[in-house]
Amino acid sequence: MTQALRPPATLTTAPPDSGRGRRRAAYLRTVALYVVTLWAAITLTFLLPRFLPGDPLAALNDPDSGTFVYDAQERDKVAAYYGLDRPLVSQYGSYLSSLAKGDFGWSISQNAAVSTLLRNRLPWTLLLTGSALLLSSAVSFFAGLTAAWNRGRFADRALIAVLSVTRAIPEYAMASGLLILFAVTYPLFPQAGAHEAFATYSSRWDQVSDILFHLALPLAALTLGLLANKFLIVRNTAIATLGEDYMLLARAKGLSRRRLKYRHSGRNALLPFVTALGIQSAFALGGSVFVETIFAYPGMGTLLERAVFARDYPLLQGYFVVIAVVVLVANLLTELTYTKLDPRVGRRVGG
Amino acid sequence: MTATTIARPPAAAPLSGRRTTVAGAVGGLLLAVYVALVLFGSRLAPFRATELAGASLEPPGGEHLLGTNILGQDLASQLILGARASLLVALLAGAGTVLLGGVIGVLAGWFPGWFDSVLMRVTDLVLILPKLPLLLLIGALTGGSVLGLSLVISLLFWPTAARILRSQVLSLRSRTHVRAATGFGAGTWHQLRRHILPDLGLLSVAEFIPAAGRAVGLQAGLAFFGVGDPTQPSWGAMIRDAIAFRGVFITDAWKWWLAPPIVALVLLIIAITLLGTAAERRFSPRVARHSR
Numbered sequence: 001m002t003q004a005l006r007p008p009a010t011l012t013t014a015p016p017d018s019g020r021g022r023r024r025a026a027y028l029r030t031v032a033l034y035v036v037t038l039w040a041a042i043t044l045t046f047l048l049p050r051f052l053p054g055d056p057l058a059a060l061n062d063p064d065s066g067t068f069v070y071d072a073q074e075r076d077k078v079a080a081y082y083g084l085d086r087p088l089v090s091q092y093g094s095y096l097s098s099l100a101k102g103d104f105g106w107s108i109s110q111n112a113a114v115s116t117l118l119r120n121r122l123p124w125t126l127l128l129t130g131s132a133l134l135l136s137s138a139v140s141f142f143a144g145l146t147a148a149w150n151r152g153r154f155a156d157r158a159l160i161a162v163l164s165v166t167r168a169i170p171e172y173a174m175a176s177g178l179l180i181l182f183a184v185t186y187p188l189f190p191q192a193g194a195h196e197a198f199a200t201y202s203s204r205w206d207q208v209s210d211i212l213f214h215l216a217l218p219l220a221a222l223t224l225g226l227l228a229n230k231f232l233i234v235r236n237t238a239i240a241t242l243g244e245d246y247m248l249l250a251r252a253k254g255l256s257r258r259r260l261k262y263r264h265s266g267r268n269a270l271l272p273f274v275t276a277l278g279i280q281s282a283f284a285l286g287g288s289v290f291v292e293t294i295f296a297y298p299g300m301g302t303l304l305e306r307a308v309f310a311r312d313y314p315l316l317q318g319y320f321v322v323i324a325v326v327v328l329v330a331n332l333l334t335e336l337t338y339t340k341l342d343p344r345v346g347r348r349v350g351g
Numbered sequence: 352m353t354a355t356t357i358a359r360p361p362a363a364a365p366l367s368g369r370r371t372t373v374a375g376a377v378g379g380l381l382l383a384v385y386v387a388l389v390l391f392g393s394r395l396a397p398f399r400a401t402e403l404a405g406a407s408l409e410p411p412g413g414e415h416l417l418g419t420n421i422l423g424q425d426l427a428s429q430l431i432l433g434a435r436a437s438l439l440v441a442l443l444a445g446a447g448t449v450l451l452g453g454v455i456g457v458l459a460g461w462f463p464g465w466f467d468s469v470l471m472r473v474t475d476l477v478l479i480l481p482k483l484p485l486l487l488l489i490g491a492l493t494g495g496s497v498l499g500l501s502l503v504i505s506l507l508f509w510p511t512a513a514r515i516l517r518s519q520v521l522s523l524r525s526r527t528h529v530r531a532a533t534g535f536g537a538g539t540w541h542q543l544r545r546h547i548l549p550d551l552g553l554l555s556v557a558e559f560i561p562a563a564g565r566a567v568g569l570q571a572g573l574a575f576f577g578v579g580d581p582t583q584p585s586w587g588a589m590i591r592d593a594i595a596f597r598g599v600f601i602t603d604a605w606k607w608w609l610a611p612p613i614v615a616l617v618l619l620i621i622a623i624t625l626l627g628t629a630a631e632r633r634f635s636p637r638v639a640r641h642s643r
Binding site: 033034036037040041044045048049052053164165167168169170171172173176177179180183184191279282285286287289290293294304305308309311313316317319320323324327328331 | 479483488492493564568571575576578587613616617620621
């Protein structure tokens with residue numbers, strides 16, 4: 001929140017000399033952090049199954065198990081077939097090289113390539129989470145500004161009370177509640193799926209409206225959970241700007257209330273808001289897992305649910321790597337946007 | 352479930368002092384009910400959670416206050432006994448998160464320089480990891496007992512607490528009494544024990560409460576996915592079973608099968624949130640400054 005106490009971005013000008021170099025260094029440092037994080041996530045998915053209890057060949061190696069293979073040579077052959085006899089470093093090398101080729105292994109429960117499964121599901125998840133992030137951002141930004149400009153009055157208090165409750169409700173509870181209300185008790189929306197099964201559409205618009213119709217409830221469930229955080233950030237930052245000298249000056253200049261609200265107060269509230277947005281991308285993807293499961297939405301979440309149920313580790317790992325990449329890219333983008341939005345950032349890092 | 356938030360905004364800011372106290376009292380009372388359910392649950396519940404107590408899908412009434420599920424298990428008993436898993440994870444994971452975040456935050460704040468920056472980079476790294484998928488992956492691999500789950504939650508969610516406690520240590524170490532003690536030759540351990548840790552107590556409580564609330568949501572979420580001890584009744588598992596039964600929305604069964612565990616969960620999280628709001632307002636210097 002300290003940024004809000006400084007003069008607005010529009011009033012400061014970047015120094016002509018070293019600004020660009022420092023900003024480039026800041027960019028590089030940011031990108032480096034993300035590359036390291038990605039590496040850590042990928043390495044974690046490699047190490048976890050190997051160090052946590054359990055062994056893929058336990059049933060063959062354990063004399064008490066029904067599928068125990070008596071012949072030690074036979075057991076070694078199986079281990080060699082799966083590459084489990086090789087040293088860890090060599091396994092790690094082939095893991096990395098197959099990941100680089102886009103090969104995530106073979107799903108045990110679905111009997112298909114993990115990469116194909118995930119590729120078919122990813123667009124639906126991105127549609128759901130992306131539109132939830134956009135919608136919640138738009139709503140919370142305007143609601144936050146409105147609350148700030150009516151602070152202490154009814155609208156402000158009502159918004160805070162309602163959003164504090166929606167924040168406390170887990171996604172699966174929210175999704176079940178909406179499903180019960182608007183698909184069962186009052187059947188306004190479909191209960192499940194992303195589009196009408198076996199439908200043939202007369203026009204492109206027909207198809208789009210059908211998809212939107214099916215998207216409505218899952219989208220609402222996910223959006224409601226994402227509102228409160230950004231709302232409070234915008235509200236509190238905007239309130240902090242209200243007492244600033246430049247606001248007084250802008251008011252004295254006779255600028256319209258709307259201009260003050262969106263250009264002067266709103267622009268400053270945008271910065272912490274963008275940071276929150278990046279962090280929320282992980283949160284939204286996590287929440288989408290529940291929402292998709294409840295509404296049987298054909299995204300990666302329902303796939304994950306089945307993968308957990310079947311303990312399908314290759315699928316679980318592939319899912320985690322893809323999600324990690326999406327989240328990291330989203331965070332990197334928001335952070336770079338942040339440096340673009342706020343010319344002070346590059347200089348601050350250098351000095 | 353406000354997972355992964357650096358800038359957790361002060362929710363308490365708009366409430367006046369008196370309202371905060373009322374909110375805290377309501378939250379405390381609600382929580383007391385849940386604690387009573389945990390303590391006396393096995394005496395209150397008429398049946399064991401997995402016992403086949405009646406016919407399949409009995410409506411509420413008679414000896415089954417909330418009816419039975421498709422297997423004929425008593426839903427009221429499952430609801431009462433489910434409180435234990437939620438509150439245990441809240442307690443253990445909340446404490447673990449603050450403890451781990453506290454150790455890392457205090458060390459980073461007390462030893463500036465490369466040590467601090469390494470710890471803070473690690474904090475940034477853990478902060479951006481997508482945690483729910485990771486939790487599901489680890490939970491699926493380990494089985495997800497209450498203790499294991501609490502440990503994993505602590506290992507993934509400490510960064511927020513670490514950052515806040517670190518900045519408090521940074522502020523404390525520049526104060527006169529601490530600097531004076533350093534001047535008299537006080538060692539690190541003495542300083543931490545005598546001057547730093549006592550001043551972190553209340554702030555740690557303010558961090559513990561939201562961490563506990565988050566853990567409740569996570570535990571139920573994982574149980575919803577079938578990650579958890581299958582012999583331990585939990586609300587997440589109840590929700591899972593109800594949703595898995597496709598007829599739940601066609602009949603009225605959702606009213607006593609699906610709705611009660613959801614209401615129980617949401618009320619518990621709201622109770623913890625209310626307590627947290629009251630505590631944050633009292634203990635956290637950040638919020639006290641904002642709401643002035």
